[in-house]
Amino acid sequence: MGGTEAIILTIITASTPLLLAAIGELVTERSGVLNLGVEGMMVMGAVCGFGAAYTTGSPYLGILAGIAGGMFMAFMFAVMTQTLATNQVATGLALTLLGLGLSGLIGESFVGLPGAKLEQISIPFLSTIPFIGPILFGQDILVYISIALVFATTYVLFKTRVGLIIRSVGDNHNSAHALGYNVIAVRYACILFGGACSGLSGAYLSLAYTPQWIENMTAGRGWIALALVVFSTWLPKRLAIGAYLFGAVWIMGLYVQAQGFGIPSQFLSSLPYLVTIIALVIISGNKTLTRVNTPACIGQTFVPDR
Amino acid sequence: MGKNISIRGGTAASADYLLEARGITKMYGDLAANNDVTLKIAPGEIHALLGENGAGKSTLVKIIYGSIQPTDGELYWLGEKVHIANPAAARNLGVGMVFQHFSLFEALNVAENIALALPKDIDIEDLSEKISEVSQEYGLPLEPTALVADLSVGERQRIEIVRCLLQEPRLLIMDEPTAVLTPQEADQLFLTLERLASEGCAVLYISHRLDEVKRLCHDATILRMGKVVGHVDPQQETAASLARLMVGADVHAINANREYNPGETLLKLNALCQDADGPFGVSLLDINLDVKAGEVVAIAGVAGNGQSELFDAISGERVSSSTSTIRIDGRDSGLDNITTRRKNGAGFVPEERLGHGAVPGLSLSENIVLTRHSDDDGLSKSGFLDRESAVAINERITRDYDVRKGKPDPEARSLSGGNLQKFVVGRELDRKPKVLVINQPTWGVDAGAAALIRQAMIDLALSGSAVLVISQDLDEIFEIADRIAVISRGQLSDAYASNELSLEKIGLLMAGEHEKKTTVQDEKVSA
Numbered sequence: 001m002g003g004t005e006a007i008i009l010t011i012i013t014a015s016t017p018l019l020l021a022a023i024g025e026l027v028t029e030r031s032g033v034l035n036l037g038v039e040g041m042m043v044m045g046a047v048c049g050f051g052a053a054y055t056t057g058s059p060y061l062g063i064l065a066g067i068a069g070g071m072f073m074a075f076m077f078a079v080m081t082q083t084l085a086t087n088q089v090a091t092g093l094a095l096t097l098l099g100l101g102l103s104g105l106i107g108e109s110f111v112g113l114p115g116a117k118l119e120q121i122s123i124p125f126l127s128t129i130p131f132i133g134p135i136l137f138g139q140d141i142l143v144y145i146s147i148a149l150v151f152a153t154t155y156v157l158f159k160t161r162v163g164l165i166i167r168s169v170g171d172n173h174n175s176a177h178a179l180g181y182n183v184i185a186v187r188y189a190c191i192l193f194g195g196a197c198s199g200l201s202g203a204y205l206s207l208a209y210t211p212q213w214i215e216n217m218t219a220g221r222g223w224i225a226l227a228l229v230v231f232s233t234w235l236p237k238r239l240a241i242g243a244y245l246f247g248a249v250w251i252m253g254l255y256v257q258a259q260g261f262g263i264p265s266q267f268l269s270s271l272p273y274l275v276t277i278i279a280l281v282i283i284s285g286n287k288t289l290t291r292v293n294t295p296a297c298i299g300q301t302f303v304p305d306r
Numbered sequence: 307m308g309k310n311i312s313i314r315g316g317t318a319a320s321a322d323y324l325l326e327a328r329g330i331t332k333m334y335g336d337l338a339a340n341n342d343v344t345l346k347i348a349p350g351e352i353h354a355l356l357g358e359n360g361a362g363k364s365t366l367v368k369i370i371y372g373s374i375q376p377t378d379g380e381l382y383w384l385g386e387k388v389h390i391a392n393p394a395a396a397r398n399l400g401v402g403m404v405f406q407h408f409s410l411f412e413a414l415n416v417a418e419n420i421a422l423a424l425p426k427d428i429d430i431e432d433l434s435e436k437i438s439e440v441s442q443e444y445g446l447p448l449e450p451t452a453l454v455a456d457l458s459v460g461e462r463q464r465i466e467i468v469r470c471l472l473q474e475p476r477l478l479i480m481d482e483p484t485a486v487l488t489p490q491e492a493d494q495l496f497l498t499l500e501r502l503a504s505e506g507c508a509v510l511y512i513s514h515r516l517d518e519v520k521r522l523c524h525d526a527t528i529l530r531m532g533k534v535v536g537h538v539d540p541q542q543e544t545a546a547s548l549a550r551l552m553v554g555a556d557v558h559a560i561n562a563n564r565e566y567n568p569g570e571t572l573l574k575l576n577a578l579c580q581d582a583d584g585p586f587g588v589s590l591l592d593i594n595l596d597v598k599a600g601e602v603v604a605i606a607g608v609a610g611n612g613q614s615e616l617f618d619a620i621s622g623e624r625v626s627s628s629t630s631t632i633r634i635d636g637r638d639s640g641l642d643n644i645t646t647r648r649k650n651g652a653g654f655v656p657e658e659r660l661g662h663g664a665v666p667g668l669s670l671s672e673n674i675v676l677t678r679h680s681d682d683d684g685l686s687k688s689g690f691l692d693r694e695s696a697v698a699i700n701e702r703i704t705r706d707y708d709v710r711k712g713k714p715d716p717e718a719r720s721l722s723g724g725n726l727q728k729f730v731v732g733r734e735l736d737r738k739p740k741v742l743v744i745n746q747p748t749w750g751v752d753a754g755a756a757a758l759i760r761q762a763m764i765d766l767a768l769s770g771s772a773v774l775v776i777s778q779d780l781d782e783i784f785e786i787a788d789r790i791a792v793i794s795r796g797q798l799s800d801a802y803a804s805n806e807l808s809l810e811k812i813g814l815l816m817a818g819e820h821e822k823k824t825t826v827q828d829e830k831v832s833a
Contacts, residue, residue, distance in 0.1 A: 161421070161426060164414070164418055164421065164422060165422070167411075167413070167414065168411045168414060168418075168422050171411040171412065171413045171414065172409075172410070172411050172412070174409070175409035175410060175411055176411075176422075177373075178373060178393065178405060178409040179393060179409055179422055179423050180372070180392050180393030180394040180396075180397070181422075291413070291455070292413045292453065292455070293413070294413075295413075296412065296413065
């Protein structure tokens with residue numbers, strides 16, 4: 001395995017959790033809901049995933065448990081913001097704090113234990129192609145899922161009626177309500193989808209990235225995912241570019257640091273943020289496109305007039 | 307005038323009627339928005355629903371459309387009792403609705419907007435063809451792939467109408483449809499509605515433009531304070547008698563008879579240009595206008611042709627590029643901010659009363675402080691607020707301008723639209739500004755309140771101020787203005803004396819007759 005190949009494999013591993021969490025938040029925000037609790041949902045996914053995989057020995061059960069953990073947190077968020085009409089920003093921040101604390105409590109007995117690692121799925125023959133093989137056809141299932149989700153969400157959002165309804169609810173919830181759509185139900189579904197994706201992302205961290213449980217192991221990735229959604233102007237394909245660009249610059253920074261070129265490490269660790277922001281600002285330069293893709297109702301509480 | 311009034315009701319439901327609402331009551335707390343309302347609509351009939359703001363028209367219509375549920379009462383469809391649980395159920399029966407504040411999605415295109423209101427199994431490609439068909443058949447031109455955000459208000463209304471027509475409605479509800487249209491567009495709409503009625507579709511037409519109702523409608527139900535107060539044949543009534551029924555008293559006729567004797571120029575716009583603010587804005591192009599002391603000048607035009615941009619430029623919400631473009635009472639003000647312009651004697655009333663003209667969550671007295679903190683009233687003394695004075699001013703404004711409110715000093719958002727409009731206008735008029743600029747002074751305001759606001763503007767001009775009114779309501783403009791200019795795509799026509807300007811001429815100006823034909827972009831294209 002050559003050096004370049006190793007670097008590319010690491011980049012994929014670093015980018016996948018960002019992409020998974022961000023794609024879920026993208027769908028949530030498209031329906032007009034701003035859920036700042038991504039970090040909290042992720043870390044709950046990580047601890048639930050690790051716990052289930054450790055207890056049962058099956059990383060696949062771990063994945064399911066991770067999804068459930070994320071969705072449980074998202075459900076709380078949905079009840080608060082949709083049914084009880086609380087402020088989305090405050091509730092989202094609270095969700096992050098709750099997730100970080102709760103996961104620490106649940107995971108206390110897991111600290112330092114060896115986890116069950118998610119194995120790579122090698123597609124026969126294809127994965128033996130030199131260089132391209134291991135990169136494209138020798139990844140674990142969550143990497144494939146993350147890529148599939150990018151295409152699936154693009155298709156659903158822009159080619160199907162379900163997607164049209166989600167976008168309409170995010171653009172103008174009063175109009176959607178007047179036409180007879182159940183705004184709250186659509187948002188519940190989108191919040192839960194976001195929670196599932198965040199949980200999946202957390203599970204990826206504790207099952208594939210570093211197969212163990214460490215407190216606060218998400219380390220701010222939820223916030224990066226949130227920022228990526230905005231900078232991608234709510235378009236899944238741009239989001240994938242952003243996530244991979246971020247992962248790539250991040251890993252390259254670590255690599256450069258290890259080589260000891262004398263570049264200050266602070267600069268290197270801030271580089272991914274800088275590069276990603278600049279790149280996404282450049283590609284989102286078309287103002288009309290940005291206006292059309294920004295969910296106009298984002299963060300606004302909807303209370304139907306009954 | 308009571309001879310034509312008869313309140314029908316109490317008979318058995320009959321299949322002669324398409325829709326019958328009986329004893330509809332809707333309570334919001336102790337307030338009855340609808341109180342035992344009865345309404346009968348026959349197929350092929352254009353039925354007017356009249357009433358002032360807060361009379362309960364919207365509540366009744368929302369109940370028929372299934373958006374809200376009545377506290378009490380029953381609906382019958384073709385003689386059968388029905389429960390309309392939600393708008394989808396209403397659409398299944400054959401009820402279509404064109405909303406006053408459109409239920410459109412700006413970020414979606416025309417076809418997508420229409421698809422959202424249609425049954426699930428619609429293919430967008432087929433739909434585009436159907437849209438073109440229907441829109442041609444009824445003379446409502448629409449481009450299926452156009453983005454709603456790029457369309458004018460008239461075009462947006464066409465989307466709503468086509469959306470209803472595609473559902474083959476048997477009852478079409480129209481909420482204040484002509485409020486936003488040019489005279490020509492309104493005429494076209496009446497033709498469409500008459501054609502629909504001749505095909506057997508019933509129309510429930512909500513309006514407070516009484517001459518339209520007289521011209522178009524076969525039957526009228528009049529609401530006041532949530533109750534039916536009359537059921538009349540509009541052809542047999544005069545506009546004045548209808549207004550009397552709506553208001554419950556004689557509407558104060560506007561006294562505009564006065565000598566036109568303007569004084570010195572108090573507001574001067576001098577070659578004002580401004581680039582568009584964002585992709586959906588309008589740029590202003592070489593705008594020149596003088597408003598003199600003692601006159602009311604009105605700017606007519608279809609919504610979205612630069613009215614709000616012009617207002618923002620004059621009020622100082624967007625500061626101009628050079629100081630000489632705007633001259634207020636002899637002072638070059640193009641670079642001044644809003645407060646400086648106010649101190650110099652100008653008053654501004656923006657179009658959107660809630661959120662722009664007033665902060666929804668603040669009380670009325672606090673809203674007064676927001677625009678008048680730098681006045682001589684001393685509402686703000688070295689950074690501290692004088693609440694007592696603000697409350698006193700609030701008392702004066704709400705008394706003088708008949709603002710009806712539940713508490714002495716309620717939150718702005720708790721007022722009904724018409725009452726809040728009276729407050730926002732009254733707040734500026736109370737200062738007796740030398741220059742008043744007012745955008746859409748009576749938008750969505752009932753006849754009584756509109757008359758009060760218009761009279762107040764005329765009185766202000768009589769007392770020697772310059773008044774500039776931006777409005778889309780031509781009746782209003784002809785009622786109050788001494789001179790009229792028309793804005794179209796960011797260009798302002800000359801100002802004509804209002805008695806020299808015909809409706810036809812105004813329509814042509816609205817369509818852009820005065821625009822300079824070669825703009826910079828055209829030159830680029832031809833080069």
